[in-house]
Amino acid sequence: MGEGWTFAGEATQSGGDSVTLIEGSSFCLSERGGDLVPGTPHGLFHRDTRILSVWQLRLDDEEIDPLSVIAQEPYEALFLGRARPRPGYSEATVLLERRRFVGAGMREDLVLRNLGNEAAACVLTLRAEADFADLFEVKEGRVRPRGQYGVDYGDGVLALTRQWRGESRGVRIVAEGAISSPGQLTFRAVVPPRGTWRSSVLVTPVIDGVETPTSFPLERPVEQAGPSVRTTEWRASGPRIRVGDESLALTVRRSRQDLGALRIFDPERPDTPVVAAGAPWFMALFGRDSILTALMSLPLDPQLALGTAQTLARHQGTKSDPVTEEEPGRIPHELRFGVEASLALGGTVYYGTVDATPLFVMLLGELCRWGVEPDAVRALLPHADRALTWIEKYGDRDGDGFVEYRRATDRGLANQGWKDSWDGVNSADGRIAEPPIALAEVQGYVYGAYLARALLAERFDDPETAGRWRERARQLRDRFNERFWLPEHGWYAEALDGEKQPVDALASNMGHCLWTGIVDAGRAPAVAERLLSPEMFSGWGVRTLATSMAAYNPMSYHNGSVWPHDSGIVAAGLMRYGFPDHARRVAEAVLDAAAAFGGRLPELLCGFDRAEYAQPVPYPAACSPQAWASATPLYLLRVLLGAEVCVPHGVVRLDPHLPTRFGALRLTDVPLGTARVGVTVTEDGTAEVTGLPSGVTVTRERCACTAVDPPR
Numbered sequence: 271m272g273e274g275w276t277f278a279g280e281a282t283q284s285g286g287d288s289v290t291l292i293e294g295s296s297f298c299l300s301e302r303g304g305d306l307v308p309g310t311p312h313g314l315f316h317r318d319t320r321i322l323s324v325w326q327l328r329l330d331d332e333e334i335d336p337l338s339v340i341a342q343e344p345y346e347a348l349f350l351g352r353a354r355p356r357p358g359y360s361e362a363t364v365l366l367e368r369r370r371f372v373g374a375g376m377r378e379d380l381v382l383r384n385l386g387n388e389a390a391a392c393v394l395t396l397r398a399e400a401d402f403a404d405l406f407e408v409k410e411g412r413v414r415p416r417g418q419y420g421v422d423y424g425d426g427v428l429a430l431t432r433q434w435r436g437e438s439r440g441v442r443i444v445a446e447g448a449i450s451s452p453g454q455l456t457f458r459a460v461v462p463p464r465g466t467w468r469s470s471v472l473v474t475p476v477i478d479g480v481e482t483p484t485s486f487p488l489e490r491p492v493e494q495a496g497p498s499v500r501t502t503e504w505r506a507s508g509p510r511i512r513v514g515d516e517s518l519a520l521t522v523r524r525s526r527q528d529l530g531a532l533r534i535f536d537p538e539r540p541d542t543p544v545v546a547a548g549a550p551w552f553m554a555l556f557g558r559d560s561i562l563t564a565l566m567s568l569p570l571d572p573q574l575a576l577g578t579a580q581t582l583a584r585h586q587g588t589k590s591d592p593v594t595e596e597e598p599g600r601i602p603h604e605l606r607f608g609v610e611a612s613l614a615l616g617g618t619v620y621y622g623t624v625d626a627t628p629l630f631v632m633l634l635g636e637l638c639r640w641g642v643e644p645d646a647v648r649a650l651l652p653h654a655d656r657a658l659t660w661i662e663k664y665g666d667r668d669g670d671g672f673v674e675y676r677r678a679t680d681r682g683l684a685n686q687g688w689k690d691s692w693d694g695v696n697s698a699d700g701r702i703a704e705p706p707i708a709l710a711e712v713q714g715y716v717y718g719a720y721l722a723r724a725l726l727a728e729r730f731d732d733p734e735t736a737g738r739w740r741e742r743a744r745q746l747r748d749r750f751n752e753r754f755w756l757p758e759h760g761w762y763a764e765a766l767d768g769e770k771q772p773v774d775a776l777a778s779n780m781g782h783c784l785w786t787g788i789v790d791a792g793r794a795p796a797v798a799e800r801l802l803s804p805e806m807f808s809g810w811g812v813r814t815l816a817t818s819m820a821a822y823n824p825m826s827y828h829n830g831s832v833w834p835h836d837s838g839i840v841a842a843g844l845m846r847y848g849f850p851d852h853a854r855r856v857a858e859a860v861l862d863a864a865a866a867f868g869g870r871l872p873e874l875l876c877g878f879d880r881a882e883y884a885q886p887v888p889y890p891a892a893c894s895p896q897a898w899a900s901a902t903p904l905y906l907l908r909v910l911l912g913a914e915v916c917v918p919h920g921v922v923r924l925d926p927h928l929p930t931r932f933g934a935l936r937l938t939d940v941p942l943g944t945a946r947v948g949v950t951v952t953e954d955g956t957a958e959v960t961g962l963p964s965g966v967t968v969t970r971e972r973c974a975c976t977a978v979d980p981p982r
Contacts, residue, residue: 288312290550293345293373293485293497294534296475297550300325303336304349304368308399311408314376316475316482318554318606320408321375321441324399327368329353329392334366344531345372345485345497353392364390364461373485373497375441376473384461394457396448396471402432402439405606409551423450431476440476445469504530508570509940511907514933514953517865518907524869525903528895529567533574542577548873548893555605557582557626558688559897561633562835566901569908572642572941579633580646583653587621587660592678595622599660601630603683622682623690624665624675627657628715632786635722638729641917641943641963648730654723661716671749672766673712676705687712688836689779689814693821694828695765696775700820703773708766711782713750717743718786725975729918750783751790760796762789776800776816778836784843791978794847801840802852809880810863811837812856817877824877824887831889834860834871835898838905845909847978850927857906858929864903871899911951916973917943917966924959925970926951942966 291298295317298306306312306325314322327334334351341347346369353364363386369379384390403413417434426448431440446469448455459467475482486495493502508526513519533543534553545567546552547559561582564575587600595603596619603623631654637647665673675686685694687709695703720743727736754762756772762780763772781801783789789797800806805816808824811832815822822830837860844853863886864871873896876887893899912925922942928935928951937949948960959968 289339289341289347291341291345291347291370291372292531292549292553294553296372296374296376297553298322298370298372298376299550301336302339302349303334303351304339304347304370311411313403313408314372314473315405315408315550316375317477318405319439320403320405321400321439321475322398322473323401323403324397326397327366327380328395328397329364329366330356331393331395335362337365343498343501346370346492364392371486371492371495373495374482375475375484377484377486377488378471378473380457380469380471382459382461382467384463384465384467387463389463390461392457392459392461392467394459396445396455396457397453398428398430398443398455399453400430400432400441402434405551421452423452426450426455428453428455429476438476438478440479442474442476442481443471444474445471500533500535501530504533510938512936514935515931517869518861518903518932520869521861521864521871521903522907524864525871525900526570528870528900529563529570529574529897529904531895532563532897532900539581542580543571543574544578544581545574545897548896548899550893552893552896555581555602557601557603557623558629561601561626561629562839563897563901565629565633565636566835566838566898566905568636568640568642569913569940569942570904572637572640575633575637576642576646579630579637579650582626582630583650585619586653586656593681594620595678595682597621597660597664599627599656599658600664601626601657603686620682622675622677622686624673624686624709625688625712625715627660627665628673628712628719630654631657631719632715632722635718635725638722638726638918639916640941641915644729647726651726651730654726658719658723661719665716667706670708670770671746672708672753673716674706674708674766676707676768689828691827693826695773696819696821696829698774698776698819703765704768706768707773709779710750710754710762710764711779711786713746713754714783714786714788717746717750717788720746721787721975725916725918728975747788747790750788751793755790755793761800762793762797775819775821776806777819778806778812778814778840781812781836781840781843784847785839786843787846787976787978789843789847791847794849794978798844798847798849798852801844802855804879807856807859808832808877809859810875810886811860812840813877822877825889827874827889830877831874832863832877832886833874833899834863834902838902838909841906842909845912845927846972846976850912853909854927854929857910860906861903870894871902872896873899911949911957912970913949914972914976915942916975917963919973919975920965920967921973922947922959922962922966922968923970923972924949924957924968926955926957928955 298314308324313320332354337350349368351366352362355362365383367381371377407413417432420431422429426445428443428450445455461467532546534546545560545563547556560578564578568575585602587596600621604620720739724736724739764775764777764779765773805818815829824830841853841856872892872894874889878887914923934953935951940947943963945963950958
């Protein structure tokens with residue numbers, strides 16, 4: 271991966287007292303005063319390794335009183351603090367400015383401002399330490415010393431290193447005008463009355479003796495640095511929205527900004543963006559998360575979706591390895607590049623996911639529908655076929671026609687669907703399902719993958735292949751509805767367990783089955799009613815697990831919480847099956863939650879009922895921003911517009927069901943094939959589309975290839 275990933279994002283706050291700055295493979299988590307406090311998750315991280323574990327600034331051996339933090343850009347923040355009053359003085363007269371830039375390490379510009387009428391003699395000390403702990407060790411609180419540590423210093427330079435397992439990690443700290451000593455840099459300054467003193471500190475990662483060039487060198491204006499340029503370009507590009515509801519407008523703007531924040535760029539292919547899963551701990555490419563985010567945000571930036579598909583294809587499995595769970599054709603779960611990434615899930619690339627592989631094929635189908643670079647999509651067809659081979663050879667090991675999972679070793683994820691916590695799949699009585707487990711939504715994704723491959727075959731003039739995959743889709747649909755439907759309950763099983771018995775919990779998974787179209791049309795009304803029942807619908811979205819289930823806990827990760835992306839997919843499924851009122855209720859609930867969070871949806875929220883608490887209750891450890899949560903408002907807008915695209919068949923479907931409170935809506939510069947499209951919806955619901963590519967027409971009817979019961 272060369273020098274690692276680069277990032278274009280926005281500063282975030284993690285909890286009430288922490289601030290996170292991120293730029294690609296580097297991020298910094300600090301307290302609000304700017305210090306990195308020992309014994310906490312604070313640190314400067316580069317390529318999944320903590321290269322600074324302590325960074326504490328003192329003025330005359332006293333702590334600095336924090337005043338404010340201004341997070342101006344994804345990678346930049348200004349920390350303001352004041353010196354404590356000197357003996358004999360009632361007020362402090364020295365203000366400290368710490369302007370921090372994160373990117374391939376860190377740069378910190380220090381300014382002392384003397385607001386008094388006498389010169390101020392100051393001793394500024396900066397304590398710096400590095401444990402070079404793996405990101406997962408830090409996140410999970412299991413840091414311990416490893417290897418041989420070293421310190422070198424002199425002439426304003428402090429170098430910290432660690433040797434372990436034949437590899438070297440280090441950090442070089444250079445401070446203008448400082449006196450260096452073990453673990454500390456000291457500045458002695460005399461600040462004139464009403465004057466200022468300035469210095470800068472550069473923190474550079476060193477990997478196996480090679481320094482990583484900083485993103486913010488002192489000799490270059492900040493606005494010309496790579497992260498600054500990418501952020502400016504993102505804000506100037508892409509679709510624009512004008513809507514009467516200011517809350518929706520704010521949410522859409524925030525979602526767009528956060529998706530820009532979560533883009534990462536491989537330096538080996540700097541023109542190929544992908545989307546990372548979430549900040550701060552998951553600034554990496556994740557198969558499932560990145561694919562679903564790309565699918566949901568495709569109208570915003572098709573290149574992000576294409577880049578995600580191309581990058582995952584490059585890492586598609588080629589061999590069998592039980593430690594990493596790699597198998598030929600399998601799409602990765604997660605890519606990590608720290609020296610101790612193997613401490614997490616077995617390797618720098620871990621493949622233990624059951625759903626990323628069919629979702630990958632679905633993504634290629636959606637790229638085809640939107641007319642994205644046909645030659646680039648055609649080049650990915652061999653990867654689609656390898657993925658389908660994995661589905662039928664490795665995904666369905668017992669040949670029962672369903673894709674199931676069981677982890678290969680005790681180091682892997684026990685659950686390998688999107689509800690991947692250890693207790694994420696359980697029966698109505700609370701019993702944990704035993705593997706191998708065939709999840710309901712995964713069968714839906716496989717169904718969607720078969721139909722996507724059929725569309726791709728049609729697009730590239732291969733009708734025989736198209737017919738074969740449509741027939742496989744039909745057969746899977748029949749099997750699924752026979753085995754997963756629970757007539758005594760009136761809902762679909764969440765899964766089949768290792769004994770091929772239904773896991774009978776009432777869960778949101780069946781909403782994903784609506785989304786892909788695998789649900790029998792005659793059973794869809796019952797599913798729609800269950801999903802909007804009081805036990806499933808919280809008023810802020812659809813719960814992952816019904817309140818009537820034994821394992822329900824509104825404060826759990828997957829057993830009763832509300833995940834915005836999950837509810838967004840449910841809303842899309844409801845709209846697909848002709849339940850616009852149900853879909854609108856879900857969409858409005860999630861968008862109301864977004865407004866309550868200031869326009870930024872977190873990864874998940876607690877599943878308490880809206881009637882119980884007037885505001886959504888945050889889940890404490892939720893990522894924010896998080897990729898598929900950020901994409902959800904954009905996707906919900908698409909759902910409410912009833913917007914579907916199939917350029918190969920010359921169809922754009924538009925059937926708006928917008929809430930009246932939104933007022934009139936206008937979208938401009940929406941990419942569609944080689945064109946830029948405009949969409950206008952008046953307050954009375956009249957819709958108009960302009961700028962369509964040649965041969966594409968607008969209709970309220972769904973394209974035959976996306977119908978609930980597609981033609982054979």
